[in-house]
Amino acid sequence: MYKYDEYDQQMVDTRVAEFRDQVRRRLAGDLTEDQFKPLRLQNGLYLQLHAYMLRVAVPYGTLNSAQMTLLGDIADKYDRGYGHFTTRQNIQYNWIKLEDTPDILAELAKVEMHAIQTSGNCIRNISSDQFAGAAADEIVDPRPYAELLRQWSSFHPEFLVLPRKFKIAVIASETDRAAMRLHDIGIKMVKNDAGEIGAQFYAGGGMGRTPMIAPLIREFVPLDQLITFSEACLRVYNRYGRRDNKYKARIKILVHELGRDEYVRQVEEEFAHLLTQPIEPPLAELERIKAHFTAPAYETAASDDLDLTDPDFRLWVERNTHAHKQAGYVIATVSLKPVGGIPGDATADQIRLMAQLAKDYSFDELRVTHAQNIVFPHVRKADLYTVWQALDEAGLATANLDTVGDIIACPGLDYCSLANARSIPVAQKISERFGSAQRQAEIGELKLKISGCINACGHHHAGHIGILGVDKKGLENYQLLFGGSEGADTSLAKIIGPGFTEDGVVDAIEKATEVYLANKEGEERFLDTYRRIGMDPFKEAIYG
Amino acid sequence: MVEVQFRFRDDETVNDPAVTVDSFSEQSNASAVRIEPGDDARDLLPYLDRLSLVEVSFPAWTDGRGYSSARLLREAGYQGEMRAVGDLVIDMLSHLKRCGFDAFAPDKALNEQDARNAFDRWDNVYQATVVDGRPAIWAKRHPA
Numbered sequence: 001m002y003k004y005d006e007y008d009q010q011m012v013d014t015r016v017a018e019f020r021d022q023v024r025r026r027l028a029g030d031l032t033e034d035q036f037k038p039l040r041l042q043n044g045l046y047l048q049l050h051a052y053m054l055r056v057a058v059p060y061g062t063l064n065s066a067q068m069t070l071l072g073d074i075a076d077k078y079d080r081g082y083g084h085f086t087t088r089q090n091i092q093y094n095w096i097k098l099e100d101t102p103d104i105l106a107e108l109a110k111v112e113m114h115a116i117q118t119s120g121n122c123i124r125n126i127s128s129d130q131f132a133g134a135a136a137d138e139i140v141d142p143r144p145y146a147e148l149l150r151q152w153s154s155f156h157p158e159f160l161v162l163p164r165k166f167k168i169a170v171i172a173s174e175t176d177r178a179a180m181r182l183h184d185i186g187i188k189m190v191k192n193d194a195g196e197i198g199a200q201f202y203a204g205g206g207m208g209r210t211p212m213i214a215p216l217i218r219e220f221v222p223l224d225q226l227i228t229f230s231e232a233c234l235r236v237y238n239r240y241g242r243r244d245n246k247y248k249a250r251i252k253i254l255v256h257e258l259g260r261d262e263y264v265r266q267v268e269e270e271f272a273h274l275l276t277q278p279i280e281p282p283l284a285e286l287e288r289i290k291a292h293f294t295a296p297a298y299e300t301a302a303s304d305d306l307d308l309t310d311p312d313f314r315l316w317v318e319r320n321t322h323a324h325k326q327a328g329y330v331i332a333t334v335s336l337k338p339v340g341g342i343p344g345d346a347t348a349d350q351i352r353l354m355a356q357l358a359k360d361y362s363f364d365e366l367r368v369t370h371a372q373n374i375v376f377p378h379v380r381k382a383d384l385y386t387v388w389q390a391l392d393e394a395g396l397a398t399a400n401l402d403t404v405g406d407i408i409a410c411p412g413l414d415y416c417s418l419a420n421a422r423s424i425p426v427a428q429k430i431s432e433r434f435g436s437a438q439r440q441a442e443i444g445e446l447k448l449k450i451s452g453c454i455n456a457c458g459h460h461h462a463g464h465i466g467i468l469g470v471d472k473k474g475l476e477n478y479q480l481l482f483g484g485s486e487g488a489d490t491s492l493a494k495i496i497g498p499g500f501t502e503d504g505v506v507d508a509i510e511k512a513t514e515v516y517l518a519n520k521e522g523e524e525r526f527l528d529t530y531r532r533i534g535m536d537p538f539k540e541a542i543y544g
Numbered sequence: 545m546v547e548v549q550f551r552f553r554d555d556e557t558v559n560d561p562a563v564t565v566d567s568f569s570e571q572s573n574a575s576a577v578r579i580e581p582g583d584d585a586r587d588l589l590p591y592l593d594r595l596s597l598v599e600v601s602f603p604a605w606t607d608g609r610g611y612s613s614a615r616l617l618r619e620a621g622y623q624g625e626m627r628a629v630g631d632l633v634i635d636m637l638s639h640l641k642r643c644g645f646d647a648f649a650p651d652k653a654l655n656e657q658d659a660r661n662a663f664d665r666w667d668n669v670y671q672a673t674v675v676d677g678r679p680a681i682w683a684k685r686h687p688a
Contacts, residue, residue: 007668007681018665021658022635030655038606039635121606151670151681157639158615158673161608239612243581277619279672281682288685 001062001365002147002292004112011154012109015116019043020102027099042160044092044118045101048415052096055118056108060128060146060170061089061368065359067111068366072351078104083351085336085344087408087459088167089127089368090118094415116154121162123153123234127169129177130369133293134377136325140197142172142189144290145226148281149187152227159234163241164249166234167206178370179462179486181205181214184251185233190220198222203233203263204255207456211492212252215260217267225271228280232271236263295326296363296378302328306381313388315437316399321384328381332362334374334391335398335406339435340428343409344372346396353394361387371408371447373401403440404448404513405431408459412452412469413476419452421469421476422502426450429506434513443513446526449484462486464527465512466493467505478505482512482538483530496535497543511541546629550648550659552641558597558625578629585613592622600645602630611643618644618675637662644675 004012026036037047044055056071063071071091075083078100079093086092096104108114118125126146133141149168153159159166169180172189180186186202198220205214221229240258242248255263304327308314322331334354337343346354354374358366361383362376369375379387391397400406407430410416412423427450434440449463453470460466466481477499484493500508515538516526530538548557562578563571565587576597579585588595598617600610614626627647628640634654641663672680 005685007684010668011666011670011681014666018635021661025658030658035633039633121608154670155639155666156671157642157669157676158611159608160636160639161606161611235612235616239584239609243607243609273619277672277674279674281680282686284686285682 001064002059002143002289008151009109009112012112012114012116015043015114015155016102016105016109019105023098023102038120038161041120042117042122043101043105044115045096045098046119047417048094048411049417050415051094052098052101053092053094053415054096054101054104054115055086055090055092056113056115057118057125058090058113058368059150060126060132060143061130061370062132062143063366063368064364065355065366067113068355068358069352070107070111070113072348072355074104074107075348075351082345082347084342084411085346085368085372085374087370087372087410087457088118088125089130089370090125091368094411119165121164121166122160123156123162123166123168126150126153127167127178127183127370129171129173130367130375131177131322131331131377132172132367133295134324134329134331135173135175136323137175138173138325139191140172140189141293142170144286144293145187145189145199146170147289147292148226148286149230152230152281156234159238162234162238163243164246164251166237166251174488176486176488176490179459179490181490182207182211182459182462182486183214185230186214192220196222199226199229201229201233203267204252204260206250206252207459207461208250209247209454209456210252211456211461212256213490213492214252215255217260217264223286224280224283225275226280228274228277229267229271231279232267232274235270235274236266240266296365298326298329298378299380302326302380303382304328306384310385312392312397312399313385315441316388316397317384319399319403319441320401324378326378330379330381330384332376332379332384332387333369333401334376334396335400336373336396337400337406337431338395338398339405340432342424343407343427346374350394350396353390354396357387357390371402371406373406399437400440402445402447404434404443404446404509405440407431407448407450408463409450410452410457412450412458416452416457418455419469420454420471421452421478423450423452423458423469426467426469426478426502426505429502430509433506433510442517444525446513447485448509459486460484461492462490463493464525464530465509468495470499472499476502478502480505480508480542482535483527485527494535496539508542512538515541546649546651547653548627548647548649549653550637550663552646553625555625557647560597562597562599579610579613581607581609583613585617588617589620592617592620595622596624597627598622598624599627599629599649602628602632605631605633605636611640614640614645615643615673615675634658634662638665642669642673642676642678644673
């Protein structure tokens, strides 16, 4: 994975010094909270209901074991012994003291980590496919391109005060595991007819109040124009994105109001102009970055045999592992969704254990997924049982990947000052209701996503089943949506009818799974059956 | 008129009265213009020769349109004074400078020492904006 050189290290160290100075001025009263807020946000520091929350960047979701170990240590030293992995492949701590943050950032900088631009109206941490470099179906490893964009977007002077936040995802597989078209800019690395690698650009996707699927804006951007084209997309947005209403300020609204064709015309015009400016890094820079992402030293004769006599292990292998491009290896996902647990939370000890396992059995690499789980990208099949046993002992071997128990949830009203309703207790109740492994296996893939307000941090629009918490005359109320998807078949979920109480929504989901099982044909997933038979049979069962 | 607190030019400070972008094209003797966030800076491209002062207004520092306005005028070859005016904050000074600003007139005077520190904060930069004349880190990594 990428390793900082002296320049990268200096940039991060400088940021720590800058932030330390900002905190000093804030504590001395030279900065008011209003003045400080946009500054601290650009460093991932939010003021939540009870305390400060610090969001640490995990660029494109890739970590090594030293970094992961430190994330565990920070949870112990500065928080309450746990951390929360997020839908943007980052980690956040919910109980942070303002005066500690400069020291936390300094500790992070020592292992090449930071909290730069993890919030605020700027280009956020670049996300990517959690199976990058390991997936059997990828054209190239998308991470070098994400790293090139990370450096370009870090402290980009023209784009630090955009109309609104800006999220970029880069993938390189036909199977989209990163919800690419639900980003402000989605980039898919592709090969053209001449066999050259380039970037396909999508712009104007997003969730939030007004969910949109990003339209294609350019089929192929050559690699030696990647930064220039990105800069053109951002400049048009910075100049013309709406600033009169923060709920209409995302690029999706601009693309929607201008129309895709007019946005493309303006971008192409700006692009033609920017091509006259020498702003593009040489291809040698991309090659330098690529050299950090070479394949690990796989054992070439690793056995493909796997002893599945232990039934619990077998269940976990079937549910939580994916094919690796290298024979004898698998990709293993650790579910952070134990029955009745808080989605995405891990204790300091669990974090350090995962770090150790990655060091011993996954070439020192881990990934954070946008579904709030952790991946060991390169595990030798011969080691898999040992890894599973260690996970099982630590309560980390829940076999529920992509099932109804593998819930994405935002922090909700338990933490967030924007929320209208709690998300976590609903997630806990659902995961308990469907707690039996046998039941989850029977229902199969069912992506369930919960947001505690219309900002949609829990991605409810993209859930096969989505839950949206709203405030109804002072009471928490939960709306149910069906039919969303974030994959290559991206679609937006639709509200099925009137909302429910917390217990009512759990009952409704149970009824929906019964309708699915009664109507399922062949290998259909819940989503497939829903798409085939439509909403009516579900509504009848739930409201009838 | 607001005071220019920081200036990175050797020539005389321009004190011509600035006119709006809308009226600039009709006033053939005007040499100073003021760009508001909603103005299209490209409207000025035909008149760069007679401009000696461009004021870019920041009613709120969190509105970043002025960064693009300044940079694209510099990209088009404008050499005169580019003055940031309004709600300027210490922590954005170096970024403004990188987009082509060379004079700063904040509504409220900024702490001199904190501002100097901020201008000098970044020894290196990841991007080539071209208009600041600074080599990007990638250029240093791959000397021509």
